[in-house]
Amino acid sequence: MCKAEKCLYHRKLLEMKVKFLGETKIDKFKNSLVSRSRMSLWMIRVMTILLIWSCFVHLVALGGMWGPRLLKGWPCWLSHHEFPMAAQEMASLPMKIALPPKRIYQNNGYLMVSCNGGLNQMRAAICDMVTIARYMNVTLIVPELDKASFWNDPSEFKDIFDVDHFITCLRDEVRILKAVPPRLRRRVELGVYHTMPPVSWSNMSYYQDQILPLVKKHKVLQLNKTDTRLANNELPVEVQKLRCRVNFNGLRFTPKIEELGRRVVKILREKGPFLVLHLRYEMDMLAFSGCSHGCNRYEEEELTRMRYAYPWWKEKVINSELKRKEGLCPLTPEETALTLSALGIDRNVQIYIAAGEIYGGRRRLKALTDVFPNVVSKETLLDSSDLSFCQNRSSQMAALDYLIALESDIFVPTYYGNMAKVVEGHRRFLGFKKTIELKRKFLVDLIDEYYEGLLSWEVFSTRLKASHGTRMGGPKKRLVIPSKPKEENYFYANPYECLQLLRESNGTSLKETM
Numbered sequence: 369m370c371k372a373e374k375c376l377y378h379r380k381l382l383e384m385k386v387k388f389l390g391e392t393k394i395d396k397f398k399n400s401l402v403s404r405s406r407m408s409l410w411m412i413r414v415m416t417i418l419l420i421w422s423c424f425v426h427l428v429a430l431g432g433m434w435g436p437r438l439l440k441g442w443p444c445w446l447s448h449h450e451f452p453m454a455a456q457e458m459a460s461l462p463m464k465i466a467l468p469p470k471r472i473y474q475n476n477g478y479l480m481v482s483c484n485g486g487l488n489q490m491r492a493a494i495c496d497m498v499t500i501a502r503y504m505n506v507t508l509i510v511p512e513l514d515k516a517s518f519w520n521d522p523s524e525f526k527d528i529f530d531v532d533h534f535i536t537c538l539r540d541e542v543r544i545l546k547a548v549p550p551r552l553r554r555r556v557e558l559g560v561y562h563t564m565p566p567v568s569w570s571n572m573s574y575y576q577d578q579i580l581p582l583v584k585k586h587k588v589l590q591l592n593k594t595d596t597r598l599a600n601n602e603l604p605v606e607v608q609k610l611r612c613r614v615n616f617n618g619l620r621f622t623p624k625i626e627e628l629g630r631r632v633v634k635i636l637r638e639k640g641p642f643l644v645l646h647l648r649y650e651m652d653m654l655a656f657s658g659c660s661h662g663c664n665r666y667e668e669e670e671l672t673r674m675r676y677a678y679p680w681w682k683e684k685v686i687n688s689e690l691k692r693k694e695g696l697c698p699l700t701p702e703e704t705a706l707t708l709s710a711l712g713i714d715r716n717v718q719i720y721i722a723a724g725e726i727y728g729g730r731r732r733l734k735a736l737t738d739v740f741p742n743v744v745s746k747e748t749l750l751d752s753s754d755l756s757f758c759q760n761r762s763s764q765m766a767a768l769d770y771l772i773a774l775e776s777d778i779f780v781p782t783y784y785g786n787m788a789k790v791v792e793g794h795r796r797f798l799g800f801k802k803t804i805e806l807k808r809k810f811l812v813d814l815i816d817e818y819y820e821g822l823l824s825w826e827v828f829s830t831r832l833k834a835s836h837g838t839r840m841g842g843p844k845k846r847l848v849i850p851s852k853p854k855e856e857n858y859f860y861a862n863p864y865e866c867l868q869l870l871r872e873s874n875g876t877s878l879k880e881t882m
Contacts (some may be wrong), residue, residue, distance in 0.1 A: 658686025695809025
């Protein structure tokens, strides 16, 4: 009996062990299923992200084949805040960002360029030189900036523009190097290379037929003048689109300049809309142009002395009033205040002055600040320490103003110089943002009639508004004068070949605005 009970006990104990072990295995099996399902879900997510990214890259490639080349290569045109969510999730994965593929071509030689002028004149020239280098199949050396002009700015390309972005963004079009290769460096240091200024307003055949043979012959060619060396018109659309791509995508300011620009815009936006006024009433501008309207006798003499001090300013004897009547002078602060009021600009709007030191200082600005009390500048919005890195660096200061001008609700230049033109074109590219192009010749006559009591305020304001109704930065074609390229519309002020998609989205045709 005891033996039977003992057997029964051992049998039950064995059954319990089997049951326990079975349940443990089942639990492990269940847990493994859960773990595997989680792993599978993670893998599915990763594969989905990779698939989406692959589709995105293929779409970009198709866009490069069928769409405008302006949109080719995401590192140039896709900014961080525009990343697709899939791309943002992938940022945490250990993988490299895709760059546009390098364009493979037989290198015909090396092109060095020395830009001349202020920041925006050089900016347009850089766009032209990249385009020229691409169509000559040469290697471009990162452009050298002007250090010998009136401003004596020692800034290098890398001090203003993001040079690495510039090189990688455009690598599918042209090879760009920071310096000539070592095997040619000694020759360049000794000055054993050909240098020349290209002919202004030239077409691509000039560079193919006359400049390219020189590059092939000398291996290294330097173009020592770069302003307006490529025609505005009668160029292939692909050439025009590449100029746009370099301007709007390839040329990015340094992170330090861009961060400071964002900070200024944030300060302005916190207080509401703002207008950027490019008040080109600076001493160098007035001396160069010979415009002294509103200046006292001492100031007129000072401006004249300055004009004669710079031998490369060719025009010395200038009739200021005649030039003003022809619309060739920047508006004075007094004329500017009157014009903005007549255009109906709210007197409480913030007005950011994008310029250097105004000639006459606060005394001359008083006419503007009496009417528009919220006048500010980078110097009043930022601490001096914030601007210390670009002190005595006029091009870096101009770069900061450029960024703020792009972001403004309204941009008003008082003189149609290089900054006015290039910013106007960039604002068109950003969606035809409002830019008031003042009709100065008409305007000064109207102002004089008003001051002489020949027009009431109502008539003056009505006529001024009517004359500027179609000069607000909207879609329109450039004025083309084949025999007088200086008098036709500047390509970079209105690159309409690059704005087709914007025009279509706005439902506006060029004919409607001509």
